Amino acid sequence: MRKLSKVIILFVLILVLSAVPFMVGYASESSLPSTYSGTVDYLIDIRNPETIVSTTTNRNCVISAVAVKGTKVTLYAYNSATGAYEILKNAHGEKLETYVGSSGLYVQQITLKDGLNSIMVVANSSSVTYEVVKLEISLLNKGYMDNVNEKFKAGGIGVKDIFR
Amino acid sequence: MKLERFKSILLVLLVISSIVLTVNKWFNEKLWPEGYNFFSDVSSRFSFDTSSPVKFNPNEEVLKPAKIIINNTGNHVLYTKSSAEYQSLYADIKNILIKAFNTDDYTETSIQEWNNNLKSKSCYFSYPVTYDYGFLLSQITNKYQTSSGYCREFLISYDTRVSSALNLYIKDDRSEEIVKKRISYDTTSISSLIEASSLSDEQNYYSFELNFDMNSDDPVEQPVTIDSDVLISITEKNLPLIVEKNVFDDIIDNSSVYSQILSLFGINTSTIRRYVENDNSMVFVENYATIKLKTNGLLDYKAVDTSMGIELSGSNSYESINSCITFVNSVNDALFSGSEMYYEISSDIADIKSRTYTLKFDYYIKDNMISTQRDVFDMDHSIIIEVVSGKIVSYKQVCKEYKSTTEVISCPSAIDAIDSLSTSFYQFGEQVKDVFMAYTYNSIQNSWVPCWFIETSEGVISMVPLMGGVAE
Numbered sequence: 001m002r003k004l005s006k007v008i009i010l011f012v013l014i015l016v017l018s019a020v021p022f023m024v025g026y027a028s029e030s031s032l033p034s035t036y037s038g039t040v041d042y043l044i045d046i047r048n049p050e051t052i053v054s055t056t057t058n059r060n061c062v063i064s065a066v067a068v069k070g071t072k073v074t075l076y077a078y079n080s081a082t083g084a085y086e087i088l089k090n091a092h093g094e095k096l097e098t099y100v101g102s103s104g105l106y107v108q109q110i111t112l113k114d115g116l117n118s119i120m121v122v123a124n125s126s127s128v129t130y131e132v133v134k135l136e137i138s139l140l141n142k143g144y145m146d147n148v149n150e151k152f153k154a155g156g157i158g159v160k161d162i163f164r
Numbered sequence: 165m166k167l168e169r170f171k172s173i174l175l176v177l178l179v180i181s182s183i184v185l186t187v188n189k190w191f192n193e194k195l196w197p198e199g200y201n202f203f204s205d206v207s208s209r210f211s212f213d214t215s216s217p218v219k220f221n222p223n224e225e226v227l228k229p230a231k232i233i234i235n236n237t238g239n240h241v242l243y244t245k246s247s248a249e250y251q252s253l254y255a256d257i258k259n260i261l262i263k264a265f266n267t268d269d270y271t272e273t274s275i276q277e278w279n280n281n282l283k284s285k286s287c288y289f290s291y292p293v294t295y296d297y298g299f300l301l302s303q304i305t306n307k308y309q310t311s312s313g314y315c316r317e318f319l320i321s322y323d324t325r326v327s328s329a330l331n332l333y334i335k336d337d338r339s340e341e342i343v344k345k346r347i348s349y350d351t352t353s354i355s356s357l358i359e360a361s362s363l364s365d366e367q368n369y370y371s372f373e374l375n376f377d378m379n380s381d382d383p384v385e386q387p388v389t390i391d392s393d394v395l396i397s398i399t400e401k402n403l404p405l406i407v408e409k410n411v412f413d414d415i416i417d418n419s420s421v422y423s424q425i426l427s428l429f430g431i432n433t434s435t436i437r438r439y440v441e442n443d444n445s446m447v448f449v450e451n452y453a454t455i456k457l458k459t460n461g462l463l464d465y466k467a468v469d470t471s472m473g474i475e476l477s478g479s480n481s482y483e484s485i486n487s488c489i490t491f492v493n494s495v496n497d498a499l500f501s502g503s504e505m506y507y508e509i510s511s512d513i514a515d516i517k518s519r520t521y522t523l524k525f526d527y528y529i530k531d532n533m534i535s536t537q538r539d540v541f542d543m544d545h546s547i548i549i550e551v552v553s554g555k556i557v558s559y560k561q562v563c564k565e566y567k568s569t570t571e572v573i574s575c576p577s578a579i580d581a582i583d584s585l586s587t588s589f590y591q592f593g594e595q596v597k598d599v600f601m602a603y604t605y606n607s608i609q610n611s612w613v614p615c616w617f618i619e620t621s622e623g624v625i626s627m628v629p630l631m632g633g634v635a636e
Binding site for chain 1: 585
């Protein structure tokens with residue numbers, strides 16, 4: 001009898017421990033490892049940016065998506081100092097997490113920093129069902145674009161000017 | 165002998181005057197209200213004189229674009245009539261239109277080019293309704309212009325490296341075809357206005373930028389699509405609460421108000437018969453028309469016959485429409501002088517080839533429409549005028565003055581508003597044609613509150629209240 005109860009406790013413990021990583025995902029942790037990945041691929045479809053790797057000159061970037069109703073969408077940005085993705089917050093210090101409504105439409109504007117921005121979109125429908133999409137958005141600074149424009153005006157631009 | 169000569173002269177004069185009056189009657193008016201009218205049809209066919217100036221053009225304010233959107237590489241700032249930026253931009257827009265309408269050179273272009281310009285530096289503007297292209301040309305250039313096509317949306321784009329020319333894009337509202345006109349124009353002024361708009365922190369995006377205008381092959385089902393040129397506000401907005409004042413409150417004791425209205429409708433107050441209905445509405449009856457001033461605020465003029473209405477000046481449809489809007493102006497000036505509200509046209513000015521038409525208008529305050537209480541007034545717009553053969557035969561207007569208060573209401577984003585609709589709305593892959601904000605009456609607060617209105621492909625406009633619940 002005692003042996004049976006030990007087996008049951010062990011089984012429950014295994015169940016609880018195996019669910020920890022999923023629960024971490026659903027609770028919108030403030031930080032997630034760079035290796036974090038999803039369990040499904042049918043919760044969210046990112047519409048903008050149109051590709052995983054993109055380039056822009058606009059500091060204000062909008063992320064749009066279509067997602068299953070009730071899905072919680074949370075945005076994270078990669079922090080090279082800690083080597084982890086950290087949850088993004090708005091100007092009021094609120095986490096950028098939104099529940100998708102009946103329309104299935106999701107929109108969120110973020111402010112990009114100069115250079116490469118690694119953004120992670122986490123869509124949760126339950127503690128064990130979540131999808132992760134990682135975006136690489138490069139912000140070209142104004143000086144760079146001014147330089148390209150000046151070259152155009154001067155009448156010529158070469159490959160080395162673009163990749164300088 | 166002298167008497168005989170005088171009689172002959174008199175007879176000749178009488179014959180000439182009878183001929184002139186008969187010709188005038190035949191060619192200016194329909195002999196029958198309906199059906200074939202040879203003389204008036206023939207005269208209207210030849211009535212467009214392309215060289216003569218429009219006789220009057222007092223309606224520019226009513227016929228201005230409803231909105232101007234400045235696009236600056238991903239930023240989209242919406243300007244409406246109440247802003248100073250709108251007036252500065254409109255001055256440039258008008259000059260550009262005059263230049264464009266004086267040139268016939270154009271090239272056809274694609275929706276991709278149109279959309280690409282919306283994403284770069286450009287200025288988009290749209291009118292509240294679809295115009296006959298010829299009518300808009302005539303208004304802008306002050307000359308009669310006949311031209312086919314229906315327009316509502318325009319786009320001005322320029323190359324930052326060329327300051328002496330720009331492109332004007334015109335989208336045909338029916339065929340969706342887009343034409344481009346290259347115009348010599350100093351872009352310094354408009355480019356500085358566009359650059360200044362980049363300082364704005366508004367967050368608006370076109371549906372096509374968000375890719376909400378089409379379904380994809382992805383397994384995630386998209387319940388609703390939004391037309392590509394709908395501008396979606398993704399942030400909350402704060403708008404003031406509006407209160408109303410019924411102009412016809414205590415109308416029986418307010419003879420100055422009804423005397424003014426009667427004189428505007430050309431009615432002699434000394435000879436007219438009048439009586440008061442059970443609900444204290446005043447009814448004035450003359451030989452050819454009846455005017456009711458209802459206690460709910462409705463002014464209702466009706467001619468007894470289509471040939472007996474209020475004569476509008478103008479010998480063709482364009483002049484008649486101008487004259488009709490001038491009449492509405494005069495009524496509004498008399499009723500709401502100095503008010504912060506204004507009105508805009510709500511019915512298309514397209515396919516109007518004769519002097520028989522219906523015009524509809526709605527009130528606006530703080531750049532948002534006041535929705536008409538259909539259950540109270542049995543009409544969808546605040547002002548409805550029926551004109552037959554150049555005569556106003558029916559005129560209905562909600563005579564209420566709307567004023568903004570200091571109380572502010574926070575409105576959700578457009579996406580939140582679309583989400584608020586019931587799930588059943590999305591069962592058939594519904595398409596949203598437009599999302600806009602308008603004021604609607606709240607009987608609990610006895611005031612007007614801002615609400616999102618959603619126009620669907622079925623033509624239905626659903627209302628999303630801001631505080632709890634969902635109504636459709």
